Amino acid sequence: MTKETKIIAGVLAGAALGAAVVLVLSSDKSDDMKEKLTDWFCDLLDSSKDKLADVADKVKDKIAEIKA
Template sequence: MTKETKILTGVLAGAALGAVAALLITSSKNEEMKSKVTDWFCDLFDSSKEKISSLADRVTSAATDAAQAAKDKYAEVKP
């Protein structure tokens, strides 16, 4: 795991625990608060999915570039 992935995982885990705690602590009378917490968590989850997707795209691009560079170097060295 890279440092970015570890940080993102920690943030998501903390957000999940915080959302669950907030839902458990609030009374059943306070539906508006529960709705706000649920919406916030869903928004956080959606933005995290976008960040993970972006990170995956960057990793794929870097791997493709590295593979091409290796092929180019091999072609230069190959007799």
């Protein structure tokens, strides 16, 4: 696992834990709050996937460069 992958995994784990804590401790258990948290977490996952894909592309480019 690369350093960047570990960082992204840590951020995602922290975000998931934070969202779970907020849901448990929230006095406002309305569907609106849950929907906002779900949308935020989905956006976070999408952006993390994009960043991870960029890192993977850079690694592939470096490997191709080294082989050439």
